[in-house]
Amino acid sequence: MRxxxxxxxxxxxxxxxxxxxxxxxxxxxxxxxxxxxxxxxxKGWTGKPSAEFRQWQATGGRKIAVVAETLEEMRALARSxxxxxxxxxxxxxxxxxxxxxxxxxxxxxxxxxxxDVDPVTGQLPLL
Amino acid sequence: MRxxxxxxxxxxxxxxxxxxxxxxxxxxxxxxxxxxxxxxxxKGWTGKPSAEFRQWQATGGRKIAVVAETLEEMRALARSxxxxxxxxxxxxxxxxxxxxxxxxxxxxxxxxxxxDVDPVTGQLPLL
Numbered sequence: 053m054r055x056x057x058x059x060x061x062x063x064x065x066x067x068x069x070x071x072x073x074x075x076x077x078x079x080x081x082x083x084x085x086x087x088x089x090x091x092x093x094x095k096g097w098t099g100k101p102s103a104e105f106r107q108w109q110a111t112g113g114r115k116i117a118v119v120a121e122t123l124e125e126m127r128a129l130a131r132s133x134x135x136x137x138x139x140x141x142x143x144x145x146x147x148x149x150x151x152x153x154x155x156x157x158x159x160x161x162x163x164x165x166x167x168d169v170d171p172v173t174g175q176l177p178l179l
Numbered sequence: 180m181r182x183x184x185x186x187x188x189x190x191x192x193x194x195x196x197x198x199x200x201x202x203x204x205x206x207x208x209x210x211x212x213x214x215x216x217x218x219x220x221x222k223g224w225t226g227k228p229s230a231e232f233r234q235w236q237a238t239g240g241r242k243i244a245v246v247a248e249t250l251e252e253m254r255a256l257a258r259s260x261x262x263x264x265x266x267x268x269x270x271x272x273x274x275x276x277x278x279x280x281x282x283x284x285x286x287x288x289x290x291x292x293x294x295d296v297d298p299v300t301g302q303l304p305l306l
Contacts (some may be wrong), residue, residue, distance in 0.1 A: 060273065062255040066213075068209065068210070068213060070209070070211030077306070078205040078208055078209075078244075078306050079243075079245070079305045081205055082195065082197070082205075082208050082209040082211075082212035082213075082244040082306055083195070083210050083212070083242045083243065083268065084194060084209075085209035085210065085212065085213045085243050086193075086209075086212045086213045086215070086216035086217075086242050086244075087216075087240060087242065088213070089213035089214075089217050090213075090216050090217055090220045090240060093220060093221070094220070094224065097224040097225065098224065107272075112273055113214060113217060115210045115213050115214065116206075116210065117205075117206040117207075117209040117210050117213075127302045146187065146239055166190060173256075177277070178204075178206045179202070179205050179206030179209055
């Protein structure tokens with residue numbers, strides 16, 4: 053996903069999984085990814101922050117945006133992530149513009165160590 | 180920006196201004212917007228939350244992604260926003276992938292009432 057020698061490669065990251073089949077515009081996708089990131093960050097700020105959350109904050113809050121084609125794939129990814137104890141959130145769009153209200157647009161996972169989340173999302177293509 | 184009759188039209192929003200001249204991929208733009216949103220939200224969670232921040236949280240955390248072409252335009256927008264007392268953040272990319280380290284990629288403003296932020300960013304095109 054990143055270049056060899058990337059000094060951030062061992063830092064925790066959030067993985068923001070956009071739903072490909074919706075064919076969102078770049079702007080709509082950016083907003084959905086931002087919703088997911090804020091929801092995941094809120095868990096750290098308002099609860100007891102995990103070691104990976106603190107390290108994520110200390111190392112620039114790394115994030116990556118990837119694509120899963122269908123809602124079924126996103127649900128399977130979320131189950132796999134939860135099975136590993138990773139934080140997950142689903143974004144449902146209010147649906148005023150491109151999609152129907154309540155449409156699931158994005159799955160957010162993390163912040164998590166690469167060794168924990170890469171087995172779940174490492175094969176997904178970049179957005 | 181949204182349809183007539185949009186029930187969220189009076190709610191506070193974050194405005195995420197991407198730097199158009201960088202021609203970022205959709206994925207890179209999504210990550211920069213997410214960085215800005217988390218930085219702005221952190222101000223609310225770790226400081227004394229403003230009335231518009233609390234209302235923003237209570238109404239779904241509305242966000243919009245728009246484009247300004249150049250860094251000079253983004254700086255002028257930020258000055259205008261700060262002159263109105265609005266929260267602002269600049270995202271600088273770590274630069275491992277598409278852009279040089281330290282490149283400013285995104286300006287985040289808010290969460291702010293539409294009447295405060297629309298005079299600053301209301302004419303910018305959607306991302």
